[in-house]
Amino acid sequence: MTVVRGWPSLTVALNDRTSPARSFIQERFGRWQDLQARYREAVGPLAVPGGQANAGTIGCAFDWMVRFMVHPRPDLRLALIGVRIPLVRQAVHELARMLGYPDRDGSGGVGTAQFSGPVAGSEADHQLLARACWALALLTDLYRVGPTPGSPLMALAPRSITAEKLLDLASPAAVEELRALRASAERVLLPALAARRGAWALGPTFAGSSVMNADADLIAAGLLLELKTGLGSKRRDGTRRSSLEAPIIMQLLGYVLLDFSDEFAINAVGVYNARYAHLATWCLSELLAELAGRPVDVKEERAAFHDLLASGSA
Structure with a gap:
């Protein structure tokens, strides 16, 4: 497959409302309101506040x-x-x-x-x-x-x-904050990953990364996981809450689509927010069907995304 270079990185493209890549994902998989609502209900309170770092x-x-x-x-x-x-x-x-x-x-x-x-x-x-x-x-x-x-x-x-x-x-403040974030990951994230036996990848890039620069955080035996440390938005009473923002959803989907050859056999995606000690994962086929409002053939969607990138219409 021949692909034309010249696209910005995936992150840059998804932040550009005029980007064809963003439009591709949003038009095909844009039904994420219910997913966002379930996520907000499941997340607990802020566990690791921000500091001076x-x-x-x-x-x-x-x-x-x-x-x-x-x-x-x-x-x-x-x-x-x-x-x-x-x-x-x-x-x-x-x-x-x-x-x-x-x-x-x-x-x-x-x-x-x-x-x-x-x-x-x-x-x-x-x-x-x-x-x-x-x-x-x-x-x-x-x-x-x-x-x-x-x-x-x-x-x-x-x-x-x-x-x-x-x-x-x-700084001592940075070290202390990282210590607290590590403690939350040891308690919540590592036990969840311990059962995932198979091929793991750290900072994986994809077949499509040579065209649209993109590297994910972690893939653990088919689970594509994004790590976040965002503080979230403030409520009126001053407390913080975490939300599953649309750019994060599109970023996960972008990684899945850029894995043209299915090298990583991604069958689930997830987000771990360390400040809230909260891990959310979703079966990929079920998530795509919900966001698209129809059954989804991942191979066909990857081919269509590849064709979009090959057109060079960045």
Whole structure:
């Protein structure tokens, strides 16, 4: 199948109301009001309030934290892609060795992205791991959005960066918030994933990702899972509530559609909001039928989405 390049990332496309990709998903699977109502009713109160740490970095750091919770040495290449200075790359490899990665020919291992799970997670000290995840999140942002004014990374002299200096970027407030988010995941998320035996993937990309850049958080034996740390909206009394927003639904569907070859055999999708210690999962075929208002042939929908991308009408 030949596909024309030139599309924005999936996230960007779904945030653009004029995007044909967004229209494709919304027109075919836009009946999500009942799903959203059920989600709101099921979610409990806020369990982990926000703190002084940057919310965006916390979200990315928690993604890294979960990867280490489900595998002892997750793939670190996402944090290395945006790094161009050799000494900084060396510091990341040094950090990897501190976390138990093997040293391969002096270069350091970058870890595993796909494996047969579930397996035991990292045995690294929890505080060390939280600080490391914060550093990996900052490095990931460097790749995703480029050098950002105000980023703690920008305050470091590139030629003097070491693993210890990367670890020192995490404030006590950031470490404490990640500790609380980890505790909720250990209580709610990990037990739910423990029964999912089969092929797992961390930060998976899809056949369609070469055209429309997209990488999900986690696939556990057919369950495509998005990790969220959003605080939710405020009620009139000042308390917070979580909601299943349309962009999140469309994002999950976008990942499913971009898996053109059914490489990951996705049969369920879900959202885990760590701040609410709430996990919601849905059988894919049942969810698609509800959102479409009719039985859905996933293979046909993927082919139609592929044809849309192949048209080059970004």
